[in-house]
Amino acid sequence: MTDNERNLNTASTSLGPKFISLDEAAAMTSGTRVTFAPGMPALFSESLKNICFVKGVPLIRVVHPHMGFDKATGKDRQASLYELTSQTGLPTMFHNQERPRNVWTEQLALAERIGAAGTPALVPDDMKLRAEVFGLCAVVLSEDGMIWNMRNLIDTPLGRKYGYSEEACAAAPAKIAAVSSLIDRRLETQEKRGSHYLVGDALTAADVYWATMSISILPPPLEIMPLTRQNERGLKYFARNSKIPAIAEALSKRIEDHQRYILTTYCETPAVLGGDPL
Numbered sequence: 259m260t261d262n263e264r265n266l267n268t269a270s271t272s273l274g275p276k277f278i279s280l281d282e283a284a285a286m287t288s289g290t291r292v293t294f295a296p297g298m299p300a301l302f303s304e305s306l307k308n309i310c311f312v313k314g315v316p317l318i319r320v321v322h323p324h325m326g327f328d329k330a331t332g333k334d335r336q337a338s339l340y341e342l343t344s345q346t347g348l349p350t351m352f353h354n355q356e357r358p359r360n361v362w363t364e365q366l367a368l369a370e371r372i373g374a375a376g377t378p379a380l381v382p383d384d385m386k387l388r389a390e391v392f393g394l395c396a397v398v399l400s401e402d403g404m405i406w407n408m409r410n411l412i413d414t415p416l417g418r419k420y421g422y423s424e425e426a427c428a429a430a431p432a433k434i435a436a437v438s439s440l441i442d443r444r445l446e447t448q449e450k451r452g453s454h455y456l457v458g459d460a461l462t463a464a465d466v467y468w469a470t471m472s473i474s475i476l477p478p479p480l481e482i483m484p485l486t487r488q489n490e491r492g493l494k495y496f497a498r499n500s501k502i503p504a505i506a507e508a509l510s511k512r513i514e515d516h517q518r519y520i521l522t523t524y525c526e527t528p529a530v531l532g533g534d535p536l
Contacts, residue, residue, distance in 0.1 A: 274296075274530060274531065274532040274533065274535070275319050275530055275532050276319065277294065277296055277319045277320060277321045277532060278291075278318060278319070278320055278321070279320070279321060280293070280320055280321065280322075280323060280338055280339060280342070281338070282320075283318065283320040283352055284342055284352070286318070286352070287354065287355050288354050288355075289316075289318050289353075289354070290310070290315055290316065290317055290318065290351070290352070290353045290354075290372065291317070291318040291319075291320050291351070291352040291353075292306055292307065292310070292317050292318070292319065292320060292349050292350070292351050292352075293320045293321070293322035293339075293348055293349045293350045293351075294307075294319050294320065294321070294322060294348075294349065294532070295321075295322055295324075295348065295488070296319075296321060296488065296531065296532035296533045297486040297487065297488025297489055297531050297532055297533015297534060298486075298488050298489050298492060298531065298533065299473060299483055299489055299492065299493075299529060299531065300322075300348050300349070301405060301470065301471050301473065301474060302347075302348060302349055302362065302399075302405075303322070303348055303349040304470050304473075304529065305362075305466065305467050305470040305471060306349055306351065306362070306365050306369075307526065308466050308469075308470050308521075308524075308525040308526060309365070309366060309369050309380065309463065309466055309467075310369050311524075311525055311526045312373075312377060312378055312380065312461070312466060312524050312525065313369045313370065313372075313373030313374065313377045313378075313380065314373055314374030314377045315369055315372055315373055315374070319532070320350075320352075322339075322348045322349065322350070323335045323336045323338065323339050323346075324336075325346075325415055325416070325419075326415070342358065343358045343360055345360050347360050349365075351365045351368065353368055353372065356368075362395070362399050362467075363392075366380065366381065366463055367381070378460065378461045378462075378524075379460075380461065380462050380463040380466065381462070381463060382457070382458060382462060384458075387457055387458050387462075390457045390458075390464075391456075391457050391462045391463055391464045394440075394441070394444070394456055394457065394464040394468065395463060395464055395467050395468075397437050397440065398437060398467055398468055398471050399467060399471070402433070403437065404433070404434050404437040404438070404471065404474075404475075405471055405474065406420055407426075407429070407430040407431075407433040407434050408430070408434060408474050408475065408499065409422070410422050410423075410426040410427055410430045411427060411430050411431070411499065411502075412427070412495075413427070431502050431503075431504040431505055432504055434475060434499075434504075434505050434508075435504040435505050435507065435508035436508075438472075438475065438505065438508035438509055438513065439508045441456070441468060441472075441513060441516075442508065442509075442510045442512055442513055444456055445510075445512045445513065445516055446512060449512065454516070454519060456468065456516075461520070461524055465516075465520045465524075466520065466524065466525065468516075468517075468520075469516065469517045469519075469520035469521050469525070470521070470525070472513065472517050473496060473517075474496050474499060475496065475499045475500050475505055475509065476496075476500055476509055476513065476514060476517060477493055477496045477497050477500065478517065478518065478521060480528075481527075481528055482518070482521050482522065482527045482528055482529065483528070483529050484528050484529060484531065484535060485535070485536040486531055486532075486533040486534055486535055486536060487533060487534040487535075487536055488531075488533040488534065489531065489533070490536065
């Protein structure tokens with residue numbers, strides 16, 4: 259049995275949602291399929307899942323191939339994904355027979371287009387507000403943004419994929435803190451005008467992405483993010499991030515309240531991760 263077959267077997271037999279293989283997902287001609295790491299709050303997958311939850315888009319969950327080489331075959335575990343999509347990032351989003359989406363901007367646009375009638379518009383029609391939404395999302399999600407720098411806090415294969423170096427590691431806490439401080443100031447301004455949201459007076463993609471991604475520096479309680487065998491180490495890592503002095507100083511009660519409000523009011527909570535619950 260190869261590593262990927264073993265992972266798929268575990269995902270299918272553990273309590274929780276069913277996951278299909280990448281080959282099965284690629285062969286399908288209908289439905290919205292998104293790749294996940296079962297049991298893990300992989301931040302971009304978890305964010306896309308929450309975006310789709312808000313938009314009422316039913317998802318078929320797919321096991322995302324792990325990085326590295328299969329012990330049994332010696333082959334790159336992500337070779338098939340690369341052949342399908344010309345990239346290996348998590349998550350990959352398939353919809354019907356359309357081209358795969360791998361970038362958060364394209365995934366958001368697709369979710370907006372196929373979302374159920376009556377669900378919140380996560381991308382405002384007003385262009386000024388739209389610019390504010392995408393600007394806030396960019397400093398969290400894009401290159402050299404908060405998540406990019408969070409990956410550079412420690413030397414791991416994922417960190418090296420995103421440019422880990424001693425210099426990047428040293429600079430990362432201040433950059434993460436700068437984004438957190440920006441969000442805090444934004445929430446303070448919005449609070450004064452009576453809004454619970456980062457932009458305007460309604461939920462937008464900025465709220466969903468920030469609330470989900472902020473798990474990496476402000477882990478929520480177990481009733482929001484359950485513990486699994488697969489995420490136990492990752493959640494401990496996120497908790498350590500929250501205690502890095504520069505980051506801890508930038509976090510506020512406003513940020514915590516906003517995270518909990520958005521996740522519990524609009525998103526799938528407790529998070530359904532699959533894997534092996536603890």
